[in-house]
Amino acid sequence: MNIVGLPALVGTYDNYIWVIHNEKEAWVVDPGESEQIIEFLNNNQLVLKAILITHQHFDHVDGVEALKEHCPNCTVYGPEKSNHPTIQVKCKENDSVQLNERFSLKVLDTPGHTKDHIAYYNDEALFCGDTLFTAGCGRILGGSVEEFSSSILKLRQLPDTLGFYCAHEYTNTNLAFAKLAEPENIQLQQRIDKTDIHYPAIHQGPQSTLGEEKLTNPFLRFDTPALKAELIKRGASNSASSLFAELRSWKDQFDKSH
């Protein structure tokens, strides 16, 4: 399987729509737009088999209707807790989405960004939508800090080798905040030194690995000693949800000033 990221809502939300494909068939994750997908399908003579939705924000679903018109036989998968009218198959924790005879994705409930959010993963790839970003995480837009921190800890249990595919290109600002949060993290500095973003070009393959995120993404590291001490100094208590909440609100303040 090949996986490419098509830029969408460029200049406003800077999304990636991930297209999983072989020589004939394609599956699309979080289509907030449709034109670039239809063009990609046509250029590569691909039949769209399914659409996978992580949550029902418009920048993840607004392309679904036009794609259904283009490929009426494709199936739309989405969260059980979402009420978006285009979703045909509702998914929850431990469900399996069979993409073809050899390739399937498992579902994890990852509420926090929203109540309905789910992630899809298998032995090679993690599609985490707006739960985690490269070196960052989504904002709290409907879920709770308790939900969000436990979703992140759940994702942290998955193998380091997984290719990391999130729904937005926010790497540069996220790395700037990560450096502020963890100034002594050597792996983070190495990541900053090698990071070279070319958005809005088509992205080939994963943005990073879950292992790299575990080493450098502060939102996967709020309970590591140095960052935890800083968050407690800023007012957090010892619990995962409080540490996460403090880090998230620190990032919200950072975003306002950048």
Ligand SMILES: [Zn+2]
């Ligand atoms: Zn969202």
